[in-house]
Amino acid sequence: MVFALAGNQNSGKTTLFNMLTRGNQRVGNFPGVTVEQKSGEIKYAKGNTVVDLPGIYSINPYSSEEVVTRDFLLNGKPDGIINIVDATNIERNLYLTLQLLELNIPTIIALNMMDEVRASGGTVDTRRLSELIGVPVVPISAAKKEGIAELVSTAVQTAENRMRPKIRDFCPEGPVHRCIHAVSHMVEDHAEKLGLPPRYAATRLIEGDDNGRFAESLGLSRNEVEMIEHSVLEMETERGLDRWAAMADMRYAFIEKVCKKTVKKTGQTRERQRSIKIDTVLTGKYTALPIFFGVMLLIFWLTFGVIGTPLSDLFLLGIDSLSGLIDDALTKTGVDPAIHSLVIDGIFSGIGSVLSFLPIIIVLFFFLSILEDTGYMARVAFVVDRLLRRIGLSGRSFVPMIIGFGCSVPAIMATRTLASERDRKLTIILTPFMSCSAKIPIYAVFCAAFFPKYAVYVMIALYLLGILTGILVALILNKTAFRGKPVPFVMELPDYRMPSARSVLLLLWEKAKDFLQRAFTIIFVATVAVWFLGSFDVGMNFVTDSSKSLLAAVGRFIAPIFKPLGFGDWKAATALIAGFSAKEAMVSTLGVLSGVGIAGLSERLPAMFSTLSAMSYLVFTLLYTPCVAATATIRRELGSGLKTLGVVFGQCVVAWIMSFLVYSAGLLFI
Ligand code: GDP
Numbered sequence: 001m002v003f004a005l006a007g008n009q010n011s012g013k014t015t016l017f018n019m020l021t022r023g024n025q026r027v028g029n030f031p032g033v034t035v036e037q038k039s040g041e042i043k044y045a046k047g048n049t050v051v052d053l054p055g056i057y058s059i060n061p062y063s064s065e066e067v068v069t070r071d072f073l074l075n076g077k078p079d080g081i082i083n084i085v086d087a088t089n090i091e092r093n094l095y096l097t098l099q100l101l102e103l104n105i106p107t108i109i110a111l112n113m114m115d116e117v118r119a120s121g122g123t124v125d126t127r128r129l130s131e132l133i134g135v136p137v138v139p140i141s142a143a144k145k146e147g148i149a150e151l152v153s154t155a156v157q158t159a160e161n162r163m164r165p166k167i168r169d170f171c172p173e174g175p176v177h178r179c180i181h182a183v184s185h186m187v188e189d190h191a192e193k194l195g196l197p198p199r200y201a202a203t204r205l206i207e208g209d210d211n212g213r214f215a216e217s218l219g220l221s222r223n224e225v226e227m228i229e230h231s232v233l234e235m236e237t238e239r240g241l242d243r244w245a246a247m248a249d250m251r252y253a254f255i256e257k258v259c260k261k262t263v264k265k266t267g268q269t270r271e272r273q274r275s276i277k278i279d280t281v282l283t284g285k286y287t288a289l290p291i292f293f294g295v296m297l298l299i300f301w302l303t304f305g306v307i308g309t310p311l312s313d314l315f316l317l318g319i320d321s322l323s324g325l326i327d328d329a330l331t332k333t334g335v336d337p338a339i340h341s342l343v344i345d346g347i348f349s350g351i352g353s354v355l356s357f358l359p360i361i362i363v364l365f366f367f368l369s370i371l372e373d374t375g376y377m378a379r380v381a382f383v384v385d386r387l388l389r390r391i392g393l394s395g396r397s398f399v400p401m402i403i404g405f406g407c408s409v410p411a412i413m414a415t416r417t418l419a420s421e422r423d424r425k426l427t428i429i430l431t432p433f434m435s436c437s438a439k440i441p442i443y444a445v446f447c448a449a450f451f452p453k454y455a456v457y458v459m460i461a462l463y464l465l466g467i468l469t470g471i472l473v474a475l476i477l478n479k480t481a482f483r484g485k486p487v488p489f490v491m492e493l494p495d496y497r498m499p500s501a502r503s504v505l506l507l508l509w510e511k512a513k514d515f516l517q518r519a520f521t522i523i524f525v526a527t528v529a530v531w532f533l534g535s536f537d538v539g540m541n542f543v544t545d546s547s548k549s550l551l552a553a554v555g556r557f558i559a560p561i562f563k564p565l566g567f568g569d570w571k572a573a574t575a576l577i578a579g580f581s582a583k584e585a586m587v588s589t590l591g592v593l594s595g596v597g598i599a600g601l602s603e604r605l606p607a608m609f610s611t612l613s614a615m616s617y618l619v620f621t622l623l624y625t626p627c628v629a630a631t632a633t634i635r636r637e638l639g640s641g642l643k644t645l646g647v648v649f650g651q652c653v654v655a656w657i658m659s660f661l662v663y664s665a666g667l668l669f670i
């Protein structure tokens with residue numbers, strides 16, 4: 001049997017999903033972490049599957065992640081719905097519940113976060129609640145692993161016995177009730193043909209905010225649509241509310257009645273009280289922005305200055321001495337010089353140079369995940385909403401961008417939480433300007449070579465430049481291709497929570513694994529390819545001087561494009577090409593091409609670049625096309641190869657212009 005896990009955002013669906021499946025899905029104290037459906041086997045009830053769905057507030061969705069959920073519920077034919085309800089927010093959560101019940105699928109309510117309710121001295125009479133709503137209610141705490149076994153057995157029983165919701169009509173006698181019944185009756189045949197419950201079809205038609213598309217898909221005739229509209233109009237006048245408000249009012253009136261009988265609150269939960277106190281400072285009118293910038297600066301300073309870099313240096317030392325040992329051994333055994341070169345100049349200097357940055361990247365992800373899991377990120381989105389509105393974005397767009405500092409791939413996927421297509425596309429285009437963590441190795445190598453004393457400042461300047469460029473591009477697009485206004489910002493602010501060690505460690509492990517995988521696959525292949533092309537000439541002869549190689553020929557061909565930017569060197573150009581496979585591959589390529597160990601690369605760079613052209617090169621690296629993986633994600637999300645090509649080309653043009661500006665301005669001053 002298949003169970004769908006449905007509920008509001010941040011109600012604990014993923015936590016429960018992980019509990020049920022021993023899964024390792026990402027949990028975040030942030031609305032919109034799950035943007036795709038994920039399924040897994042329930043470990044307590046073998047043979048049964050549970051599907052984690054993106055959070056929704058209403059069955060009639062606004063954003064594309066929410067469509068995933070509705071489509072699954074309607075067309076995926078789940079055997080049962082586990083509706084997870086946040087007990088600390090029960091009124092709002094039950095709104096969705098009432099809509100789910102209309103689907104007439106066996107449903108049970110998992111009343112989550114009962115630990116918090118209890119801690120605040122509140123109670124919920126679950127037996128009574130179950131009677132009033134007409135489906136089983138099981139109190140649980142997903143985070144504290146309470147009530148899970150009972151939840152599973154109840155769910156399995158309910159689905160096995162095909163126990164459909166006992167009550168589906170929450171409407172007291174009156175105009176709304178009459179209207180729902182009349183419309184249900186009218187559309188019954190049409191709905192059943194599509195396998196939809198008539199009542200669901202009726203309420204959706206009455207709420208009707210999709211320009212008649214749903215009526216069309218039901219195959220209603222013009223006459224029938226007119227009759228329905230007439231019935232709705234009558235109801236609106238009698239009720240004195242518009243159609244949507246009348247439906248909402250009907251549901252909330254029922255919820256209020258139910259909660260009065262079942263929920264005892266003793267004011268706010270401790271978590272909420274604490275959150276309100278913290279928020280007076282963190283989202284205060286004058287304190288919010290300075291604190292946010294302070295936090296970001298602190299994170300970058302710690303990552304690049306205090307914690308990450310020394311760890312990386314240590315790592316590098318290890319890799320370097322290992323490489324030295326093997327180098328000696330190979331020399332002693334007298335292997336073929338081509339193989340010797342492949343191992344030392346290719347594999348060790350390539351992969352090694354990339355691996356040494358693992359600690360920095362892990363540290364950065366650590367901080368980003370803390371920001372998210374505590375609930376601070378959601379606040380920041382709220383705080384920067386007003387600023388972003390000026391450049392035609394909303395606070396919602398901010399989150400993908402912050403995630404973009406880690407990696408563009410999940411960042412671009414996170415844009416699915418945006419409600420309007422305009423906002424979403426604009427955000428997809430802007431996200432790659434946020435410097436991703438794979439670019440850190442290249443910055444670090446250049447900083448060590450050219451600005452050893454100011455490394456941290458140069459790094460921060462690069463990040464800021466990425467943001468600034470994003471803003472400029474947004475301003476331009478907002479006046480041209482993306483005219484219009486971002487949709488209003490609505491996001492619920494989750495309570496502040498201690499991040500769970502498990503969740504943070506899980507994320508770090510995932511990132512480390514991902515990074516290592518990349519190092520030994522894409523980057524390995526790129527490194528060996530670069531070594532091969534750089535060690536043989538057109539006639540396939542092994543050359544010790546790489547400037548006579550195949551690669552040099554290719555590099556020289558495209559190098560003139562970069563001449564005006566100050567780095568017409570063929571090696572620099574080749575590294576940029578390699579960077580398309582994965583940004584880290586730029587370092588390995590430069591390492592391989594200059595034929596030195598990783599540690600030696602920083603000493604070799606000054607022969608290739610002046611300080612100014614190094615700066616210009618970094619700017620180009622920051623802004624030019626995202627890597628293959630990110631480009632493929634953009635393609636998938638934009639759904640158009642041509643548009644993706646446009647985005648990639650546009651980025652390269654922007655990168656070229658910015659580098660040119662930096663280089664020319666530099667020339668003027670020096
Ligand atoms: P989703 O958006 O519905 O998938 O929710 P998540 O599973 O990502 O959880 C949102 C937040 O609620 C996370 O910070 C969880 O640690 C927290 N959480 C989930 N279940 C519980 C619970 O039973 N009790 C408490 N106190 N926190 C919980």
Ligand code: MG
Nearest residue numbers: 013014033034
């Ligand atoms: Mg989730």
